[in-house]
Amino acid sequence: MTNPSLLILPGDGIGPEVMAEVRKIIDWFGARRGIAFEVSEDLVGGAAYDAHGTPLHDDTMARAQSVDAVLLGAVGGPKYDVLDFSVKPERGLLRLRKEMDLYANLRPAQCFDALADFSSLKKEVVAGLDIMIVRELTSGVYFGEPRGIFTEGNERVGINTQRYTESEIARVARSAFELARRRGNKVCSMEKANVMESGVLWREVVQRIGDEEYPDVELSHMYADAGAMQLTRWPKQFDVIVTDNLFGDLLSDLAAMLTGSLGMLPSASLGAPMANGRPKALYEPVHGSAPDIAGQGKANPIACILSFAMALRYSFDLGAEADRLEGAVQAVLADGVRTADLMQAEGGSPVSTTQMGDAILAKL
Amino acid sequence: MTNPSLLILPGDGIGPEVMAEVRKIIDWFGARRGIAFEVSEDLVGGAAYDAHGTPLHDDTMARAQSVDAVLLGAVGGPKYDVLDFSVKPERGLLRLRKEMDLYANLRPAQCFDALADFSSLKKEVVAGLDIMIVRELTSGVYFGEPRGIFTEGNERVGINTQRYTESEIARVARSAFELARRRGNKVCSMEKANVMESGVLWREVVQRIGDEEYPDVELSHMYADAGAMQLTRWPKQFDVIVTDNLFGDLLSDLAAMLTGSLGMLPSASLGAPMANGRPKALYEPVHGSAPDIAGQGKANPIACILSFAMALRYSFDLGAEADRLEGAVQAVLADGVRTADLMQAEGGSPVSTTQMGDAILAKL
Ligand SMILES: CC(C)[C@H](C(=O)O)[C@@H](O)C(=O)O
Ligand SMILES: CC(C)[C@H](C(=O)O)[C@@H](O)C(=O)O
Numbered sequence: 001m002t003n004p005s006l007l008i009l010p011g012d013g014i015g016p017e018v019m020a021e022v023r024k025i026i027d028w029f030g031a032r033r034g035i036a037f038e039v040s041e042d043l044v045g046g047a048a049y050d051a052h053g054t055p056l057h058d059d060t061m062a063r064a065q066s067v068d069a070v071l072l073g074a075v076g077g078p079k080y081d082v083l084d085f086s087v088k089p090e091r092g093l094l095r096l097r098k099e100m101d102l103y104a105n106l107r108p109a110q111c112f113d114a115l116a117d118f119s120s121l122k123k124e125v126v127a128g129l130d131i132m133i134v135r136e137l138t139s140g141v142y143f144g145e146p147r148g149i150f151t152e153g154n155e156r157v158g159i160n161t162q163r164y165t166e167s168e169i170a171r172v173a174r175s176a177f178e179l180a181r182r183r184g185n186k187v188c189s190m191e192k193a194n195v196m197e198s199g200v201l202w203r204e205v206v207q208r209i210g211d212e213e214y215p216d217v218e219l220s221h222m223y224a225d226a227g228a229m230q231l232t233r234w235p236k237q238f239d240v241i242v243t244d245n246l247f248g249d250l251l252s253d254l255a256a257m258l259t260g261s262l263g264m265l266p267s268a269s270l271g272a273p274m275a276n277g278r279p280k281a282l283y284e285p286v287h288g289s290a291p292d293i294a295g296q297g298k299a300n301p302i303a304c305i306l307s308f309a310m311a312l313r314y315s316f317d318l319g320a321e322a323d324r325l326e327g328a329v330q331a332v333l334a335d336g337v338r339t340a341d342l343m344q345a346e347g348g349s350p351v352s353t354t355q356m357g358d359a360i361l362a363k364l
Numbered sequence: 365m366t367n368p369s370l371l372i373l374p375g376d377g378i379g380p381e382v383m384a385e386v387r388k389i390i391d392w393f394g395a396r397r398g399i400a401f402e403v404s405e406d407l408v409g410g411a412a413y414d415a416h417g418t419p420l421h422d423d424t425m426a427r428a429q430s431v432d433a434v435l436l437g438a439v440g441g442p443k444y445d446v447l448d449f450s451v452k453p454e455r456g457l458l459r460l461r462k463e464m465d466l467y468a469n470l471r472p473a474q475c476f477d478a479l480a481d482f483s484s485l486k487k488e489v490v491a492g493l494d495i496m497i498v499r500e501l502t503s504g505v506y507f508g509e510p511r512g513i514f515t516e517g518n519e520r521v522g523i524n525t526q527r528y529t530e531s532e533i534a535r536v537a538r539s540a541f542e543l544a545r546r547r548g549n550k551v552c553s554m555e556k557a558n559v560m561e562s563g564v565l566w567r568e569v570v571q572r573i574g575d576e577e578y579p580d581v582e583l584s585h586m587y588a589d590a591g592a593m594q595l596t597r598w599p600k601q602f603d604v605i606v607t608d609n610l611f612g613d614l615l616s617d618l619a620a621m622l623t624g625s626l627g628m629l630p631s632a633s634l635g636a637p638m639a640n641g642r643p644k645a646l647y648e649p650v651h652g653s654a655p656d657i658a659g660q661g662k663a664n665p666i667a668c669i670l671s672f673a674m675a676l677r678y679s680f681d682l683g684a685e686a687d688r689l690e691g692a693v694q695a696v697l698a699d700g701v702r703t704a705d706l707m708q709a710e711g712g713s714p715v716s717t718t719q720m721g722d723a724i725l726a727k728l
Contacts, residue, residue, distance in 0.1 A: 076558070085564055090558045090559065120485050120486060120596060120597050121596075122486055141559075141560060142560075144523075147561055148561050149561050149564065152529070155530040155531055156530050157528065157529045157530070157565075158527070158528050158561050158562030159508075159526065160561060160562045161525055161526070162505060162524040162525070162526065163521060163522070163523050164522050165519055166519040166521070192613070194454045195454065195458070195505075195506055195613075196506075196511075196522075197511055197524060199522070200522065201513050201522030225613045225617040228592070228618040232484060232596065232618055232622065233484050249559075249588075249589045250588055250592045251614075253590070253592050254593065257592070257596040257597055258596065262593070
């Protein structure tokens with residue numbers, strides 16, 4: 001059997017820095033646990049634009065399709081703000097999601113015990129928080145046609161199209177129900193069925209899949225605006241939340257911020273199983289490219305490292321190894337090791353990106 | 365000169381209860397301050413559906429067009445969940461907004477000193493919070509065509525259309541800039557220009573209006589997902605936020621929940637000036653119809669009363685009278701008078717809807 005293959009796309013801003021720490025972890029698994037990965041690296045986002053005039057080269061796209069999993073750092077930066085919409089760094093990421101058909105975006109929002117004080121929310125509201133947002137990632141208003149800026153009479157009009165087919169809704173609903181079975185067995189689906197017909201269809205299909213295929217999982221529905229409120233008020237009421245691409249974008253970022261430590265949160269974007277049984281998969285931290293601190297050794301590599309842990313779990317069926325890596329992160333935090341983003345006003349001095357990576361390696 | 369006219373639409377759930385308290389306040393202004401309103405009352409939402417088979421009768425629509433201001437309670441309830449999309453209670457409210465062309469929805473999120481402990485956020489994060497969200501209310505995905513559920517091949521597809529013209533963006537941007545000049549002089553505009561062309565046009569037009577007409581107002585832009593995060597992390601960084609109909613729906617509810625007291629928050633929906641110079645206007649509390657507590661005398665009437673205060677300020681240019689009413693609310697809260705929704709676990713016993721109304725009257 002050949003080694004599992006990984007394509008690494010560090011991207012822009014702090015992407016390369018945090019990914020360098022992940023490489024150390026990958027090497028450790030090869031050397032110490034006998035899990036050798038075939039690792040290749042390539043460009044995405046602004047870095048790809050600088051080299052090739054496109055945020056994702058066709059060769060890179062082809063490579064992403066052929067590996068077992070893609071690990072991405074972050075894309076974007078002010079330098080690229082002036083670029084035309086069609087070649088913005090984000091288009092590279094969106095093309096990967098779309099062409100690999102990564103329809104289920106898993107965004108855990110977990111509050112680490114050692115960091116519960118760090119949230120802007122009261123400790124009792126977030127301590128022990130552990131929810132999973134499943135965001136539809138390859139359809140909806142992100143990809144619907146027609147789209148663009150058109151001239152009508154004497155003015156311009158900006159148009160995007162929200163669009164969901166029954167099967168698109170059904171498959172992401174199944175992902176959410178499957179996850180719920182392995183967690184708290186509850187799914188809450190969010191849309192605006194009171195205002196949008198796409199939401200009416202969404203609600204109906206999720207309910208049908210629940211009734212027919214997952215009658216054992218508790219299912220509820222909530223309007224997305226109420227969802228934003230309830231996430232803020234008492235997030236622990238939720239287990240798995242399933243929602244569309246655009247609502248998922250806002251709600252998963254909101255949920256991430258509840259934990260107070262964006263630098264800690266990983267994500268997985270999964271598609272259908274490939275010939276080898278593994279799902280098409282891309283893993284990336286929730287945080288962005290943070291151009292303001294890029295290149296200064298200040299970035300927190302944990303979100304990216306935990307994204308690799310998700311890869312171990314979801315792509316390679318190495319749940320015990322993922323636990324081991326997550327345990328090392330917990331242990332380092334319990335020791336009080338902190339990058340700058342994890343510092344409270346109270347003081348102490350922060351460790352660098354590399355020092356944090358090394359501390360986690362040492363715990364492994 | 366004729367008396368200013370008000371159309372009252374109590375609607376569903378707790379709507380009638382909270383509106384009854386507002387009627388007392390209105391009467392007080394007539395008797396004690398010589399500000400007599402011509403008040404009429406009519407049905408909207410489920411109540412209108414029950415009576416007429418439509419959530420807004422044409423006669424009611426015509427009346428709403430002819431008065432100086434509309435005051436609405438709340439619409440909706442589980443009883444109406446089974447209704448067809450086209451006659452759901454919400455359609456009544458949406459028709460009012462659309463046909464009166466109430467394009468600027470003003471949603472203040474203010475944290476009352478006496479209630480700062482009440483938020484799920486830490487006190488220092490929300491104490492003194494005072495932000496104003498200006499949500500576009502008559503366009504975007506709420507009204508764009510095509511929309512509906514269609515059959516394509518062997519499955520159905522749900523479609524909605526996000527659509528903004530330059531002039532729709534420009535007029536709501538002006539509302540936001542005008543408000544900012546009377547407040548903290550800062551506007552933050554939110555969209556997803558990195559993903560949606562309608563957001564690209566939004567950003568461009570807001571920037572142009574700012575540059576050309578309001579160079580004195582500080583303008584910034586944020587992606588809506590980052591906006592949701594920043595509202596959660598440190599909401600006091602904002603003064604006025606301007607955003608589209610759908611993002612505004614989520615973000616204004618999120619901002620409302622930051623204050624911890626949804627039962628306190630009013631809103632104004634304003635359109636273009638009428639012949640008498642007053643803007644077309646509808647005022648409503650941010651909270652919904654709360655069917656679970658309807659008819660029990662438990663509802664908090666303050667949001668609805670403060671909505672009337674907004675009417676005094678924005679429709680009738682009676683800022684000093686609005687201050688007086690808002691002051692009475694503050695005074696009652698400072699005295700520790702609380703409806704059930706404002707009770708902490710610590711105890712004390714709540715007052716009823718009527719008692720709260722009477723307490724505010726007494727302070728006036
Ligand atoms: C970078 C951007 C295109 C992206 C999105 O909007 O999906 C990001 O916000 C995310 O959530 O992964
Ligand atoms: C009741 C519903 C149609 C409405 C909306 O989505 O606009 C409500 O959520 C609001 O924000 O006023």
